[in-house]
Amino acid sequence: MEETAINDLITFRKELHQHPEVSQKEKETQKRIIHFLKESGIEGKPIGGTGVFVMFDSGREGKTIMLRSDHDALPIQEINDFKHKSLIDGVSHKCGHDGHTAIMCGVAKYFKENPISEGMLILVFQPAEENGEGAKAVLADDLFDFEPDLVFAMHNLPGYPLHQVVIKDKNFTTAAKSIIIKLSGKTSHAAEPELGINPAKAIAELIGMFERESEPELNRDDFALASPVHIDMGEKSYGITAGYGEVHYTLRTWNSEVMKDFAERIVRRTEEIAKTHQLKLDIDWTEEFDSNNNHPAPMEVIRKAIQANELDYFERQRPFKWGEDFGLFTQQFPGAMFGIGSGEACPALHNPDYDFPDEIIETGINMFTAIVEKAIDG
Structure with missing residues (x-):
């Protein structure tokens, strides 16, 4: 891709970085993407609330390939x-989704100028990845x-050499979901706790239970991690014993089957x-992510794209522990x-000093365009 086009994508990426929006609130981001595409003669349509959908139809029979950012x-x-x-105070692009979007815009520009020879290519600019919705x-x-024949996505990865492609057969990311446990008892005077039903002992037992039921050893196939994220009980009123408490945990396993059992x-x-502590129980689940299954045929396409671009690559033995709703x-x-x-010295994802490295925008475009071409040829 020409240097001018890459510079335009970098400028757009930085514009997105300056105007971040959280999950399901990306209305202005959606407008920016549609406008950027329109300037290149590409029609982007709203999808999924605050997402964008682009279709390239060759008019000839062939595979339907979907790319997602x-x-x-x-x-x-x-x-x-x-x-x-x-x-925007308190909001920022700390997972690199501004860069993912710039890459997909570059892919759209490439296939506008170099139409696919057969089948259909679908580009999905997806909203709300962070909350799984x-x-x-x-x-x-x-x-x-x-129904796509093949679907592909990528993520930038701090801690790995710049431009290196990281692959993993079978599960690429974990299954993840968060549990909210609500315990309702009865308040009482702090001088008469026997007249109330306090959730404190139950919460203490729950913390121990999560530890016992977890299997945090990464080398085990039944890896199951429970991470406490929020615990709340009672009020800061020292004459009243608590009558209500909440416990929030995030659960992670290598795959969806282990998650179901866990x-x-x-x-x-x-x-x-x-039941032991006579508490009314309510359980809610939120931010659920299926494990991201990498299928053999599309993995072969990715390997061909790596070879075509003459890129260094690394094969992981275990999935990443974070969730990804591409699953x-x-x-x-x-x-x-x-x-x-994204570079071995790049700050980690979700860190307050992270920034997407613009150097890999062209790498991402080259990988996706090669993937589409290899998938069509195959």
Whole structure:
């Protein structure tokens, strides 16, 4: 891709970085993407609430290939002081979705100028990846009325050499979901705790239970991690014993099958503890991510694209521990996700000083365009 086009994408990426929006609030981001595409003669349509949908139809029979990027930001205060720092207090692009979007815009420009020879190419600029709602919204949209033969996505990866492609057969990311446990008892005077039902002992038992039910050893196939994220009980009123408490945990396993068993055990033990302490129990689940299954056929396409671009690559032995809602697509269609190194000294994802490295925008475009061409040829 010409240097001028890459510079335009870098400028656009920095514009997105300055104007971040959190999951399901990306209305201005959606408008910016549609406008940027329109300037290149590409029609972008709204999908999934605040997403964007682009279709390239060759008019000839062939495979339907879908590429997906994401564009939501995080509720994190940026601490960088460069010119394109976030202008929105408490919100910033700390996972690189601004870069993912710039890459997909570059892919769109490439195939506008170099039309596919057969089949259809679908580009999905997906909202709300961070809370796990975006993929659901796209799949539920009436505009998503086709079945892709192959689906692909990528993520930038700090800690790996710049431009290195990171691949993993089978599961690329974990299954993840968060549980909210609500315990309702009865308040009493702090001088008469025997007249109330305090959730404190139950919460203490729950913390121990989560530790016992977890299997944090990364080398085990039944790896199951429970991380406490929020615990709340009572009020700061020292004459009253607590009558209500909440416990929030995030659960992670290598795959969805282990997650099903892990979650069922957690619920059974929680019900037993609540019953023992005479507490009314309510359980809610939120931010659910299916494990991201990398299928053999699309993985072979990715390997061919790596070879065509003469890129260095690294094969992981275990999935990444973070969740990715692209897993919802790979649960339904043959697909795969790969990573591109953001630099070994790059700050970690979700850190307040992180910034997407513009050097890998062209790498991402080259990988995706090669993937599409190899998938069509195959």
